[in-house]
Amino acid sequence: MMAQQFETIALVGIGLIGSSIAREIREKQLAGTLVVSTRSAATLTRAEQLGLGDRYTLSAAEAVKGADLVVVSVPVGASGAVAAEIAAHLKPGAIVTDVGSTKGSVIAQMAPHLPDTVHFIPGHPIAGTEHSGPDAGFVGLFRGRWCILTPPTGADEEAVAKLRLFWETMGSMVDEMDPEHHDKVLAIVSHVPHIIAYNIVGTADDLEAVTESEVIKYSASGFRDFTRLAASDPTMWRDVCLHNKDAILEMLARFSEDLAYLQRAIRWGDGDKLFDLFTRTRAIRRSIIQAGQDTAMPDFGRHAMDPK
Ligand SMILES: NC(=O)C1=CN([C@@H]2O[C@H](COP(=O)(O)OP(=O)(O)OC[C@H]3O[C@@H](n4cnc5c(N)ncnc54)[C@H](O)[C@@H]3O)[C@@H](O)[C@H]2O)C=CC1
Numbered sequence: 113m114m115a116q117q118f119e120t121i122a123l124v125g126i127g128l129i130g131s132s133i134a135r136e137i138r139e140k141q142l143a144g145t146l147v148v149s150t151r152s153a154a155t156l157t158r159a160e161q162l163g164l165g166d167r168y169t170l171s172a173a174e175a176v177k178g179a180d181l182v183v184v185s186v187p188v189g190a191s192g193a194v195a196a197e198i199a200a201h202l203k204p205g206a207i208v209t210d211v212g213s214t215k216g217s218v219i220a221q222m223a224p225h226l227p228d229t230v231h232f233i234p235g236h237p238i239a240g241t242e243h244s245g246p247d248a249g250f251v252g253l254f255r256g257r258w259c260i261l262t263p264p265t266g267a268d269e270e271a272v273a274k275l276r277l278f279w280e281t282m283g284s285m286v287d288e289m290d291p292e293h294h295d296k297v298l299a300i301v302s303h304v305p306h307i308i309a310y311n312i313v314g315t316a317d318d319l320e321a322v323t324e325s326e327v328i329k330y331s332a333s334g335f336r337d338f339t340r341l342a343a344s345d346p347t348m349w350r351d352v353c354l355h356n357k358d359a360i361l362e363m364l365a366r367f368s369e370d371l372a373y374l375q376r377a378i379r380w381g382d383g384d385k386l387f388d389l390f391t392r393t394r395a396i397r398r399s400i401i402q403a404g405q406d407t408a409m410p411d412f413g414r415h416a417m418d419p420k
């Protein structure tokens with residue numbers, strides 16, 4: 113058994129991420145009382161059937177009353193509404209955090225509502241699956257994965273340390289960075305790959321008439337990997353696209369340029385260019401595998417097609 117870290121924890125949103133956090137809190141007994149809240153009655157009932165908390169409520173305002181830690185795990189587009197709803201009910205000294213895949217927008221939506229008496233420390237566990245809802249969560253999701261915190265300058269060090277310990281107890285490695293940097297890094301390692309997956313699966317689907325279902329029949333493992341990502345939650349990913357617009361558009365522009373370079377190499381039969389790129393990318397895969405998890409962060413100072 114681990115030591116209790118917070119007297120009362122409130123979870124707002126109990127889908128894949130919220131329910132994985134709940135399961136960890138229960139297993140490790142990190143809270144005296146765990147309060148679960150979500151917007152839909154059906155989801156709350158399911159959370160109750162799964163025994164994810166000690167108390168359940170459809171009101172986020174009700175849930176956060178007296179809580180020492182509040183974790184908001186809702187689609188990023190709903191963050192502002194949740195902050196507005198809970199603001200007046202937060203306990204002074206409480207830590208308020210989130211798990212959203214974008215940080216700049218979540219901060220812009222939430223911070224204006226939150227009182228100065230609480231510690232707002234945004235976060236993002238870089239761990240997930242293509243599944244959603246309370247049944248999808250599991251103990252161990254965060255193990256060996258990074259969790260990025262983006263505390264504002266001047267944030268209370270003790271509060272940051274408590275949140276850091278919370279994620280470390282779930283098995284995560286914790287890093288801190290500013291939200292703008294987070295949003296650029298995540299645009300290239302997570303958001304653009306999902307967009308590419310949605311796009312290629314959509315294109316294949318549009319071609320179904322031409323290929324007469326052979327896309328499904330002969331789907332090789334490369335295409336299947338894309339279909340996994342493209343099966344991710346539509347609400348969540350719509351919100352990610354709308355709320356990390358600038359960084360995503362910047363990375364997509366670079367992606368398109370690099371794709372044009374590849375297209376040109378193919379058109380002109382420039383095997384050396386293709387071979388060089390494929391050799392370089394293979395080394396990246398190997399270094400990720402060697403590191404034991406997906407920690408590779410891209411170097412933004414360099415163009416993907418620049419010579420080494
Ligand atoms: N799915 C993934 O792989 C990862 C997701 N995230 C982030 O975590 C957050 C939650 O994602 P998931 O747990 O995957 O989503 P999910 O769809 O499994 O769960 C979302 C939860 O939020 C609730 N909800 C939606 N709108 C709400 C509102 N206005 N007020 C209160 N509750 C509301 C839903 O009822 C549900 O309980 C998102 O911001 C996402 O960007 C972060 C890391 C990984």
Ligand SMILES: O=C(O)C(=O)Cc1ccc(O)cc1
Binds near residue numbers: 237238239240241302
């Ligand atoms: O399912 C996958 O491969 C993911 O990439 C999971 C994921 C999705 C969104 C995040 O913000 C972090 C991790």
